[in-house]
Amino acid sequence: ILNVEQSPQSLHVQEGDSTNFTCSFPSSNFYALHWYRWETAKSPEALFVMTLNGDEKKKGRISATLNTKEGYSYLYIKGSQPEDSATYLCAFWVMWETYKYIFGTGTRLKVLA
Amino acid sequence: DVKVTQSSRYLVKRTGEKVFLECVQDMDHENMFWYRQDPGLGLRLIYFSYDVKMKEKGDIPEGYSVSREKKERFSLILESASTNQTSMYLCASSLGLAGDTQYFGPGTRLTVL
Numbered sequence: 001i002l003n004v005e006q007s008p009q010s011l012h013v014q015e016g017d018s019t020n021f022t023c024s025f026p027s028s029n030f031y032a033l034h035w036y037r038w039e040t041a042k043s044p045e046a047l048f049v050m051t052l053n054g055d056e057k058k059k060g061r062i063s064a065t066l067n068t069k070e071g072y073s074y075l076y077i078k079g080s081q082p083e084d085s086a087t088y089l090c091a092f093w094v095m096w097e098t099y100k101y102i103f104g105t106g107t108r109l110k111v112l113a
Numbered sequence: 114d115v116k117v118t119q120s121s122r123y124l125v126k127r128t129g130e131k132v133f134l135e136c137v138q139d140m141d142h143e144n145m146f147w148y149r150q151d152p153g154l155g156l157r158l159i160y161f162s163y164d165v166k167m168k169e170k171g172d173i174p175e176g177y178s179v180s181r182e183k184k185e186r187f188s189l190i191l192e193s194a195s196t197n198q199t200s201m202y203l204c205a206s207s208l209g210l211a212g213d214t215q216y217f218g219p220g221t222r223l224t225v226l
Contacts, residue, residue: 099169
């Protein structure tokens with residue numbers, strides 16, 4: 001069964017705290033992993049596309065790492081701000097008879113001022 | 114900026130009606146996608162298209178069909194709408210397939226009575 005798990009499901013942090021979330025996926029037939037940020041009443045916005053084991057990507061205060069051998073990716077937010085409040089989704093592409101693109105259910109982050 | 118537009122933000126239809134959801138992108142992207150989003154289930158891929166007149170089933174294609182007659186336009190068709198197709202529908206496009214960012218439209222909230 002192809003499944004993407006994200007943890008935690010939700011969390012609250014104080015402004016200025018750093019935080020991280022996990023995305024776990026089956027490691028075989030991996031093709032690519034995507035991270036998105038989805039704010040309420042808006043469309044999902046792509047953060048990172050990661051394809052290689054050991055990849056590290058950074059965008060401002062947000063960074064991500066990828067371990068395809070063990071099937072996980074971490075998303076880090078340094079010095080969280082209230083505007084970081086959103087649901088963070090990961091999704092992965094796998095070649096499984098045909099291409100499959102599977103989303104996790106997301107981590108809902110609330111940053112308290 | 115990439116722009117992905119969807120024909121309606123809100124739509125109310127009756128059971129048994131044929132429903133068309135339209136998506137247009139203006140960046141000459143090869144790939145287009147249709148998703149539905151339901152509480153607790155995350156985003157699920159219905160169909161995607163990697164070229165004009167080409168389509169691939171996603172995870173939940175049952176009850177849906179798609180049409181891509183022009184590169185910029187991807188239509189999702191509910192041949193005979195049912196109440197369990199009440200959902201938020203999101204369209205996306207990308208230049209490449211797995212290795213490229215997807216850009217999402219604003220979504221159509223469909224209610225089937």
